[in-house]
Amino acid sequence: MALVESQREREEVSSEQLLQDSTKAATAKIAVFQYIVVAVFIFLLSGFWTLQVQNPDYYSEAAERNRIKSTPILAPRGKILDRDGRVIVDNKASYSLLLNRDQLKWEHLPAIADALHLDYNELAGKVRRMGSRPQIVIKDELTPDDMSWVQSHRDTATYPEMDIINSWRRLYPQDGYAAHVIGYVGEISDAELDLPQFIEYHPGDVIGKDGIEREYDSTLRGVDGERRVLVDSMGRERQVDKPKDAVAGKDLQLTLDLDLQSVAELAMEGKRGAVVALDPRNGQVLAMVSRPTFDPNKFTGRISTKDWKEIVDDPYKPLMNRATQAEFAPGSTFKPFVALAGLESGVIDDQTEFHCPGGASFYGHYFACWRKGGHGNISLHRAITQSCDVYFYNVGNRLGIDRLAHYTQLAGFGGKTGIDLPNERESTMPSTRWKLRTFRQKWYAGETISVAIGQGAVTVSPLELAAALGGLSIGGRWYRPHLLRDAKPVLTRDGHLNPQDVAEVVDGMYGVVNEGGTGHAAALPNIEVCGKTGTAQLVSTEKMKSMHLKNNAWFEAFAPKGAPEIAVVALFESGEEGANAAWIVRDVMKAYFDKKARLAKERTQLTREFHTLTLPWAMPMPAALALGSGLN
Amino acid sequence: MTEYSEQLLKKPLREGWLNRFQVLALLAITLVAIICQFYLPRLIPNTEFLEIPLLLTIYFGLMRQNQLSALFFGAFVGLAQDSLSHLPLGMYGIAKTLVGYFAASVSMRFDVDNVLVRFTLTFFFFFFHQFFYWMMRRALLGQVVPLDPQKILLQALLNAVVAVPLFMILDRMKLSGS
Amino acid sequence: MQEPRVVEAILSRYRNLIILAIVIVAQLLLLAWQVRTTQDVRLIRVWAVTTVTPLAGVTEAVRRNTIGFLEDYFILLDVREQNRKLREDNNRLKMENIYYRNQLTTAENARALSAFQLQTASKTVAARIIGNGTASSAQVVFIDRGSTSGVVKGMAVVTPDGIVGKVIAVYPLASQVLLVTDPTFSVGVESQKAHIHGTLSCNGSNCVVDYIQNEEKIDPGEWFYTSGEDRIFPRGFPVGTAASVKSGQFMKDIHLNLSGAPGAADEVLVVLHGVHQLIPDTPPEQRVAQSLPAPPPDAAPGPATPKMATQADKIKQKYIDIGKEENHVYGAIGGNMPNFNKPAAAAQSPAQAEMPPKPAAKPASPPVVRPSPPPTGILGARTPEPTKQPAAEKKPSHVDNGPVLPLGAPRKKAPPATPPQP
Structure with missing residues (x-):
């Protein structure tokens, strides 16, 4: 203990001395030391501040x-x-x-x-x-x-x-x-x-x-x-x-042409249905209209619940793009494809005649022609022009569902076109396999008869029909419809069809418009328009029955006959008669060809102005004219 | 404090001085200073630059030569000034605490009765105060207030000029109070 | 044994420094606490403000009275008193004038009058500016009215000549007012002629009106009034005149001269929003009192509200026009054959008929481009017929106005006013 005690004393003394030493040390040193302490202190404080108060990651309140x-x-x-x-x-x-x-x-x-x-x-x-x-x-x-x-x-x-x-x-x-x-x-x-x-x-x-x-x-x-x-x-x-x-x-x-689109929009005003116009040579969609429509501007902000309800509750479904999603029976617009299938498979030729007394019985069922009095003896050209049902019943009967399905599927029926739009619906082209797969049932030959005139299980959307028609019009090569201008044309199917067969169908369709057929409304001056009307009964579901019972009017057309540039399909829901839809197609086609003429003239005008203004004194007259004509 | 006694410019200590000013007088003068700051610009335009509370703090620091009372006084005046601003409390408080402390520390080395010394010190402390305040706003509150050194220098000069007669008046008051 | 002594020695040696550190740390903590919690040390402020402001008030009163006394009795006798009265009258009349000017435009004078009777006098309380904020850079003043006079945080402070600011802190006998010249403060304003709404913000004396479309028509020198949309200032108080008007990159670039001198005024009026509680069962009056620019919708119908249109709309319009011209109904059963190139030939002389396409577009397009003749448009701004753009802008804003108007301001300000104070 004593030892410890003395040790402590010694230490005390030494610390005392130390203190005294420091007291005697230069005051300046202490002052400096003092300031250093303050500086360190401030430094530490600032660190504390940044971490505890300022750093937003640590404390969200600080972030406020x-x-x-x-x-x-x-x-x-x-x-x-x-x-x-x-x-x-x-x-x-x-x-x-x-x-x-x-x-x-x-x-x-x-x-x-x-x-x-x-x-x-x-x-x-x-x-x-x-x-x-x-x-x-x-x-x-x-x-x-x-x-x-x-x-x-x-x-x-x-x-x-x-x-x-x-x-x-x-x-x-x-x-x-x-x-x-x-x-x-x-x-x-x-x-x-x-x-x-x-x-x-x-x-x-x-x-x-x-x-x-x-x-x-x-x-x-x-x-x-x-x-x-x-x-x-x-x-x-x-x-x-x-x-x-x-x-x-x-x-x-886009490939859309606002001129055509405008006319198509106006032509569909107040109607229900859809219009599709495309360039069959590459699948570019020139116009696509669906009615009823909705105002997308309402969706840009936050759509009000009321507006949304109104649109969703509308029984006519304005949000649905009828051009790609409305699957309806094509009616008589299907006939050219049936004719083509008949010709290609060889079950008929252009001379094959059937007798139409106003109806015919197949497999114990009587199928009527739209014309009660009948068409008499009728061959391909007049059958298309007059849209004789009995003729096509017979073609269908001869073909059988699977051969019919084979050729129409080539044209795109029973599939999607693959257009660059979301939610395209698939069309239906029945076949024995299809029926077996879908309903697990056998196909009855009698069912083929109504399919042959575009009724029964066959359904198609306006776009699919337009694509099918476009491919047919250029001789059996089907391009994928698309809306992007820069997209390369995609040839989806080449039918390697007999040009003679195609020409015969096209002739028939020419007759529909220009030889007093059902589609005369679509005739244009100086343009050879080929078309086909269609009046389709609805695949009546319970819901639709309560809404409307009138037939759908279809019209399909392409022009010009020799070198088709445009194919147009109009679906006029509850339009009663195919001919009623022809007017819509006529306006769209007219807009197309008027614009074409306008542009051609504009170009002529420009080149002519160019030559008359700049060239006459630069080169001899004949040369200028020759150049002008060359450019034209 | 004895370690400072060997300083140059040494002058007699004023120990008795501390007790002569009663607390009440202190309060009253602070109040007057604050009101000056608060009200003077309305009475006489363009007197915003005058920092009477700061001048008071400097004066007390220099004259009392007691770091403790000077820093407390500085804190008191600063907080009072803060209360009348729309910034958080403590900004002027900290700045003036430091000014008071340093003024008291420095006072022992100078002859604080000398007009020139007073002028220079006031000039320096004003500059220090403004700069420190600006720095705190920037560092602590994250506010960017433009710092105009020229303007601050000018204001420091003006304040120093005002400080000299003001300090004389305060000297008188001390005399009358004793 | 010796350790405590060493500590003691150090403590006594550095006592002052340690106390300095403690005082500073204490204040730093106070500061940190305020910054982090965004709460205020209200108690200290209340003490300070209630100590200082009455003294300042007294000083101000003494100054007034002594100077006034001197002037009254030695120089001007009664003139000064008279002068003060006249000035008061003048201010009151100016206020009434502002009000009536607003009311006249509504053409509902009877209702306006009853509304006026309900809301005058009691709506404002006069106050004096007694001091500046002590932080040098702040655009803050103190007024001698506080919670005892019914002042509440968020109230507008005005003079008959212009706007001053808003109350940001209220103490029993004084209030702190943030001036409009503070950069953080914005005011909803509207132009006098076309009632175009914008937002005023100032940085010191440099005031700009933001968010006015380039197409709008504002004349230099045109007056701006409060629009009431900020829910702080009631509608119709004069704010200032446009000093310069330029078209900016995104929006119009308008500089404004404030008509009042926000910080320099001696006497101000605090608008007591609370007074609206007196007439809650008569919303029409409120509406009348507030919806001053009801005229614009009336004046607007001239130019049809042009919907924003893309080129698609214009082309469609072109075809609509062609259809009209040719009597062609698109897609109609049995419709005649349209000729989409025909207008060219019709509009042009035979000699020029060769060049159809371009004119085809031209004669059809003017109706689309909306032929609001520019000259009348410019003059029209003087009469209450705004140019087409204002009309378009106006319509929705006024539809909006209806529900806005029951000055939600008091309610608006109430929530933030309460939580910060513990």
Whole structure:
């Protein structure tokens, strides 16, 4: 103990001495030491501050006062253009309101909803679903009044969660013009988010919902940029990093021709049905109209529940693209394909005659011809022109369902065209295999009879019919219909048909329009139009019965006869008689050929002007004329 | 504090000085200073630059030569000033605490009755105060307030000019108070 | 044994420094707490403000009265008092004038009058500016009215000449007012002639009106009034005149001269929104009082509301016009044969008929391009007939206005006012 005691004393003494030593040391040293301590202290404090108070990753509350805020710079979607580069779908600059999650306070929502005329429950639901995203757009297309309100209330003391960004609104043509082809955009739904194709998308993203917008969404949508700013507690922005610019979506040029499309739209006004015009030589779709339609502009913002209900509850389903999704019996428009099958298989030739007394019995059933009095003895050309049912009953009977199916499937019946639009429906071409597979039943020969005139189980959409007709018109080569201007034509099937057989069918169709046939309405001056009417009874389901019972009118046509450039199909639902649809096709075709003439004249005019203005003094007259004629 | 006694420019300590000012007088003067800051610009335009509370802090620091009371006084004046701003409390508080402390520390080495010394020190402390305040706004509140050194220098000069007669008046008050 | 002594020695040696550190850390913690919780140390502020503001008020009153006294009795006798009265009258009349000017345009004078009687006088409370905020860069002033006078956070502060700011903190006997010149403050404004709505924001004396489309018509020198849309300022208070108007990159670039001098005014009026609670059962009056620019929709119908159109719409319109011209109903059963190239020949002289396609588009297109004749459009802005663009913009905004107008402001401000104060 004593030892320890003495040791302590010694130490005490030494420490005492030490202290005294230091007391005597230069005061300057101590002062310096003092300041160093203060400096270290301040350094530590600043570290503490940054970590505990400023760092937004550690404490979100801190982020409220001084934080890095990232606001998206929205990329405009690509425009959609017609084949001549005219704008079909445009973008309009507008402002959108964002809520930042960091500063979001639930008690602010009612006031915000109230001031911006939003439904509180919808807003609350949206905010609840925002998950971990830093911000959410709650209103698009702010009015100047909204802007005033937001600007004067987004300070730290009031509703700091509000933020305004520039955004783009999709501007579609009015009144549902080409709405089904183009489709519309909308906020990605929860169901879509679960799909593998949308794996990269986030809730709240705007995506193409239908039509071209959906099909080419990845092309049209740009890459959003980002602007990161440090925002101080006063809500002022400082230290704006170099923004990551948005990359605009690519413009998309379609094969649609606005001239034809306009005429087709107008021709279908007030009707139900669809019109498809395409270039049979490459499958380019020139016009596609479906009625009734909807206004895609209503979908661009947040569609109101009322509007949505109205559209969804409409019994005529305006959202359905009838051109690709309406599967109806083709009626007599099917006959040219039956004729072709007959000729190709050799069961008939152009001289084969059948007797039509106004009906005929097959397998114990009596099948009537549309003309009660009958057509008498009738061969191929007149059978097509007059659309004699009995003739085709006999052809069908001779062919049998499987041979008929073989040739019509070549034309595309019983499949999809593969057009670049979503949700195309498959047409039906019955066969023994088909029946076995679908109904597990045997095919009865008697069923073939009605299929031969385009009734029974056979169904087709206007687009499929147009594609089938187009391929037939150019001699049996079928191109895939498409809407993208730059897409290469894809030859899907080549029938290697006998040109003679095709010519005979085409002759018949020429007769339909130009020799007092059922389609005379479609005749054009100086243009050899070939066509075929169709009046189809409905595949009557219980639901449809209650709605309407009138027959569907079809008309298919292509022109000119020698070298077809355009094939048009019109479906006029409840149009009663095929001839009634011919007027629609006539207007579209007229628009096509008028435009062609116009362009040709324009070109002549231009070259002529070019020569008369610039060349006469540059080269001798005859040479200029020769050149001009050469260019023409 | 004895370690400072060997300083150059040494001057007699003013120990008795501390007790003469009663707490009440202190409060009253602080109040007046704050009101000056608050109200003077309305009475006489373009007097925003005057930092009477700061001048008071400097004066007390220099004259009391007691770091503790000076820093507490600085904190008190600063917090009072903060209360009337729309910034969080503590900004002026910290700045003035430091000014008080340093003023008291430095006072022992200089003859603080000298007009020139007073002028220079006020100039320096004003500059220090403004710069420190600006730095704190930037570092602690994340606010970017433009720093105009020229303007601050000018203001420091003006404040120093005002400080000299003001300090004289305060000297008088001390005399009358004793 | 010696360790405590060493510590003690160090403590006594560095006592001052340690206390300095403690005081600074304490304040830093206070600061940190405020920054992190966004809460305020209200108690300290209330003490300070309630101590200082009455004194400032008294000083102000003393200044007034002594100077006034001197002037009254030695220089001007009663003139000063009279002058003050006149100025008060003048202010009151100006306010009434603003109000009536608004009301006259509504053509509902009877209802307007009853609304006016319900809401005048009690709607505002006069206040004096008694001090500036002590932080040098802040655009903040104190007024001598506080919660005891019914002032609530978020109320608008105006003068008859222009707007001043809004109340951001309320103490018993004083309130803190953020001036419109503060960069964080925005005000909804609308132009006098075409009632175009925009947002005013200032950085010091440099004020701009944002969010007005380039197509809108604003004249330099044109007055701007509060639009009421910010839910702070009631509609119709003068704000200032346009100093310069330029077309900007995205939106119009408008600089504004404020008509009032926000910080320099002596006497201001605090608009007590709460007064609307007195007339909750008479919404029409409220509407009348608020919906000053009801005229624009009336004045607007001239130019049809042009829907935003793409080229597709124009081409469709062209074919509609051709159809009309040729009496052709598209797709109609038995319709005549249309000639889509014909208008060219019809419109052109035979000599030029050779060149059909271009004119074909031309005669048809004007109706699409909406032939609002530019000259009348420009003049029309003077009469209450805005150009086509305003009309388009206006329509929806006014449809919107209806429900907005029952000044939601008090409710609006209430939630944020309560939570921050513990």
